[in-house]
Amino acid sequence: MGQPQQPEGTESDKPPLRVGMVGYAFMGAAHSQGWRTVGRVFDLPLRPVLAAICGRDGAAVRAAADRLGWATAETDWRDLVARDDIDLVDICTPGDSHAEIALAALAAGKHVLCEKPLANTVEEAAAMSEAAEAARARGQSAMVGFNYRRLPATAFARHMVAEGRLGTLRHVRVMYLQDWLVDPAFPLTWRLRRDQAGSGSLGDLGAHIVDLAQYLAGERLAGVSALTETFVRERPLPAAPTSGLAAVSAAGTGPVTVDDAALFTGRFASGALASFEATRYATGRKNALRIELNGERGSLAFDLERLNELYYHDATEPGTHAGFRRILVTEPDHPYLDAWWPPGHGLGYEHSFVHQARDLVHAIAEGRGPDPSFADGLQVQRVLAAVEESAEKNSLYTPVAV
Amino acid sequence: MGQPQQPEGTESDKPPLRVGMVGYAFMGAAHSQGWRTVGRVFDLPLRPVLAAICGRDGAAVRAAADRLGWATAETDWRDLVARDDIDLVDICTPGDSHAEIALAALAAGKHVLCEKPLANTVEEAAAMSEAAEAARARGQSAMVGFNYRRLPATAFARHMVAEGRLGTLRHVRVMYLQDWLVDPAFPLTWRLRRDQAGSGSLGDLGAHIVDLAQYLAGERLAGVSALTETFVRERPLPAAPTSGLAAVSAAGTGPVTVDDAALFTGRFASGALASFEATRYATGRKNALRIELNGERGSLAFDLERLNELYYHDATEPGTHAGFRRILVTEPDHPYLDAWWPPGHGLGYEHSFVHQARDLVHAIAEGRGPDPSFADGLQVQRVLAAVEESAEKNSLYTPVAV
């Protein structure tokens, strides 16, 4: 009988990329799954190590480290940032702390991955973008976490647009529909407070669809006209003010200080028209991020609730034989899929975080600035600011600052 | 061997309703099918008679009468309106002639069915509405042809909203997407000329969705913010300027003087938000009138490309068992369906005109003002006018006149 043998291969020989993550709620769990999985599935130039996780509550963060598989725990993000054995800081906190943490991490020479929206204000985002650019010159990478670019279907849609399948673009139609606020008894969590969340459905959902629309279109919005609304203006206070989606109600109520829904139209630089809708009141729609692009030569459509599918209409075919085709984006030649399962064996939401980690690791190893950069995050922030300005000005068309 | 027997029943004993129709293009053919069929399928209080058809080209109108089954032909609508043996004038011409014909018909004591949009201007529509109201006092009926209210699925959706299935309404999301203008070589037909069509996708498609949204919601738009665009501003002249969709191109080009696409957001009186998009450039979308309503207790969704289906989400059910259900609106207890086929045997587009005729005949026989009235048509026109005004004012939110 032989001896057990040690694993042997390229994986364990790779230089490590030691990750320190701040925050361990919904996004922290999703990022953990990304970091834990990426090196086991993709052949990466660096070996991600789940080095440290950080949160304010010591017992809770130690338990999170234990459960999610992080080697150590910190209770002050400043300590995390100061550690020599951390290469990358992954920021999964609410938007009001993004700027401070990211600026410190960049100053400390770390690579940074920052959840979207990049910041709660254009000013903060601009400072972050500037710092990232300076850090770029020192070889650091800073990426904003627009993970929906990393689904095989959206990545492939971008590929199809880039290869000219749509021709001149006429329309981009995007909505992000959820319904978890329909019940007026749902508590006033941090996402409903302007001081923490910056805005409501606009920053949470709208940031995603503005980025995705611009990414897929391959161009930027020139201006917007917007209308926002807060349907339920007073809600019960939650048991714990910083808790996530599944919060518990308590005595007393407080004012909702963010938008419940944001609708806006816009013009792309090329003259294409766009419509956007972000809401948490679309009863029965759970995570319906839907985007459709119509161009002179074809159209593409995607729905996050069916994330392995991409719909494509090829207008260059004879009309009798043409129609929106459902491409099951699970072929080995589709983006990211050579590392996964055979055709038809679909991926899930969390895979976007695995792929985000993959792309970031490659960018770091290759010394490239990652995509989307903090500058991209800033530009999205400027669109959101134009939306808010237009909403305040009775929907007046408002150019996006450049 | 017995003798052949004569038909015997209530049908032939009913008082006739003698219809005179003006126009015999696309809408004329559809209305003809409606008038020809309605009394053979529904048990009506009056017996529609296809008495006369009217068009400017004598040979063409006589051929149309022969083909479509009209008893006589006229070449001047004034002659048609003057005839004693006509009870109802059905106006299927482009919008620029609606007002003149309708006013004359009402003055001559006729019932009137007028295609949408009611008129090309608010002024004309207001005059028509006023005349209709006066005629109403004399027992005449005047209806505007928003035929999409007459599909079983939309009629049933209205029923469900009215019975409170949606609760407090939060969102109405409507689009009407076609693609027949994508090709820049498509000729400059009457629908692309402001003098004849009044507006472009706005009056043609937008009028439908504004009416349908308000009808289903059971309430009216308070104001709108709009953005319109003409993507292709010069097109080849058609062989025959008044020809329909399938026109032939000829030498020379001319300016497109209407909008190609219109996007607008709005607020309902109740505070619900609405988004609208009407376009002829949504490549691959042929007749995609899609509407979704989200309320506190449920949602409804409809797509004209699948017109026998209505999607309903009942938010009062346990979340684990809830979901958008596809109601096949073909049950005998659904609107209009006791007269048609067994469950699952779907109807088509043209049935909306059969049902429109049915409802109008009932209204006339019962001395009721039909629904939608000319006043309803005027109100839709006011919404469209607010859309155009907002578009001219850089999307500024513009109240709908009342």
Added chain:
Amino acid sequence: MGQPQQPEGTESDKPPLRVGMVGYAFMGAAHSQGWRTVGRVFDLPLRPVLAAICGRDGAAVRAAADRLGWATAETDWRDLVARDDIDLVDICTPGDSHAEIALAALAAGKHVLCEKPLANTVEEAAAMSEAAEAARARGQSAMVGFNYRRLPATAFARHMVAEGRLGTLRHVRVMYLQDWLVDPAFPLTWRLRRDQAGSGSLGDLGAHIVDLAQYLAGERLAGVSALTETFVRERPLPAAPTSGLAAVSAAGTGPVTVDDAALFTGRFASGALASFEATRYATGRKNALRIELNGERGSLAFDLERLNELYYHDATEPGTHAGFRRILVTEPDHPYLDAWWPPGHGLGYEHSFVHQARDLVHAIAEGRGPDPSFADGLQVQRVLAAVEESAEKNSLYTPVAV
């Protein structure tokens, strides 16, 4: 003021085709709509005339004539067949009377349209086929009413198969699912009695799918293996034994003598495999005739509940860009559609009868044998007989007689 002018054109000058129809229940109403409409929409070589309708109950048939628009009524089909002023006999009765009426009509020199299944037994069907062939030599046409070949989507599917889009065929998968027998309290109507209906879901639904599968495949079944079942074996007697689907129950019960469901597999001559399922117990499925064909080069799929759509997968495209496309079969170049509405304006179930009438009129005028012929109807009957034989022989594979 001018005089009203008479219609003038080719329509009224065409030679008439005087139709006499036997039966006026569901199928009678559908055929009436077909005959009434076809000449108003299509440019035909003959002008169909609704000359006579026949049924046993004098008052009822006179009322049906009045309502449906037939010029005269008969109470004995022998009288109808004997009339000189009838050119075509359209048989819409239950299957047990098809043979007798058709044979008499053919003997009397009439063209014949006979509802499916052609007969209740192979013997009757063989006699009818033989008589039709003899009549063919005398210039008469005889067609069996497999109307589902006449939908634009199925006709276009046949076109695509014929042009080689699927390559070598591997699979044909067909089901026809309804649910109107799920309730054990549904009464024992004629469709549930072997003496009148011949068989149950097999003859009613199975006949349709056997014909459609063979028509689309362009080849015939070599043999079948079958399993049938009657789930509810005793049902309440209906108020009127011959009434249709929507019957009323009465005192007492009787035995169901036909199958409720029939499942069978088969082999095509080419070696392709087929699976069939016909049932009236598929809860929630109202009229779900679904067919899918898989060939080496592509696939096609169709669902009668969405009858304006055809799904096509082109396997010759790169895998990354391929997928089932939804062809909206409403383009002017699709079968039958140059006569109807613009793209996206869908047709309904009943249009299959309009198109059936169109094709039959053309065949008669051109002296062609119509398609599907009585010989085709006989062959379908032989498949159904093989199904019943296999079911009796414990599912033993049973060749189809030739």
Added chain:
Amino acid sequence: MGQPQQPEGTESDKPPLRVGMVGYAFMGAAHSQGWRTVGRVFDLPLRPVLAAICGRDGAAVRAAADRLGWATAETDWRDLVARDDIDLVDICTPGDSHAEIALAALAAGKHVLCEKPLANTVEEAAAMSEAAEAARARGQSAMVGFNYRRLPATAFARHMVAEGRLGTLRHVRVMYLQDWLVDPAFPLTWRLRRDQAGSGSLGDLGAHIVDLAQYLAGERLAGVSALTETFVRERPLPAAPTSGLAAVSAAGTGPVTVDDAALFTGRFASGALASFEATRYATGRKNALRIELNGERGSLAFDLERLNELYYHDATEPGTHAGFRRILVTEPDHPYLDAWWPPGHGLGYEHSFVHQARDLVHAIAEGRGPDPSFADGLQVQRVLAAVEESAEKNSLYTPVAV
């Protein structure tokens, strides 16, 4: 500045469950992802440890251990089974080695997870089932890997059937459609050789759908009638005979000794009818495992290509308001979902392996026999044997041995 803190919680204190896995191709990668993830997402009674991986090629298995995260590697499964530090043997090899490995592992006191089909013959499966029962008495667990029971949608479907939502069952309709053999140039991999794979689409796909159908129905098949076919009987030899789906062709050809497609009908003990189709030639269908159950009170439908969705028709509702509803099975109260993401954030194929690991760990910790047991795997094998017997006997209905 504080010191980094150690993770602290229940996870690291849990007793380990040391897993040794045999095989590291497609299934090995999927199981690895399951074992790696399960303890990080679910709160388990035991802590899974990826202790050892086994394969015949030393260098390849060491590289696999390195890449997939297994602590040690073995080249002889007998060595793995003999190790004291292994608690569970997870068998991911082709079917011809299942019996030998599983019997040895059970004899060595290990828990066993064995991929489906349980074995290539009923005899082997019976021996395994017997051994598992004996081991059960010694506290060992043995589970067969029908992972498709572990999707939230299928698990919830089972729950709905069990709570009586469907009433008396009438129909179960299942197909598992893939298309990776359509190209005749695809090489003769192990899955196409009877000696290794046992059977073709029958054992690979058919085993899944037989298990899933019986699991969802909550009852077993009494007998079947079958028809199988090998469309392409000679294929190029692969570069490496044991390689997986994505094999490379080489010089020479060899005979395909398994079925390409298997169609069968059957009867459940209760009298419900079933139809099954398993094929690798359904062009354009990548992983279309579709199942529909129709009962007197309702229906359920599922498609693996949209694995987060379950369709449910409630026939106890008024017909006008009823329809198949799309339940997005992503609510926290759905099976497995309290551990994952918010509603609408879908899971993927591989999650079935995470859930399988979860359920097995619970069964082991609680000393329960896991579900599905080897006895369940044996029974599926008996159904497949009856299918093959029926196919050899000209589709004669063949009872399933008990």
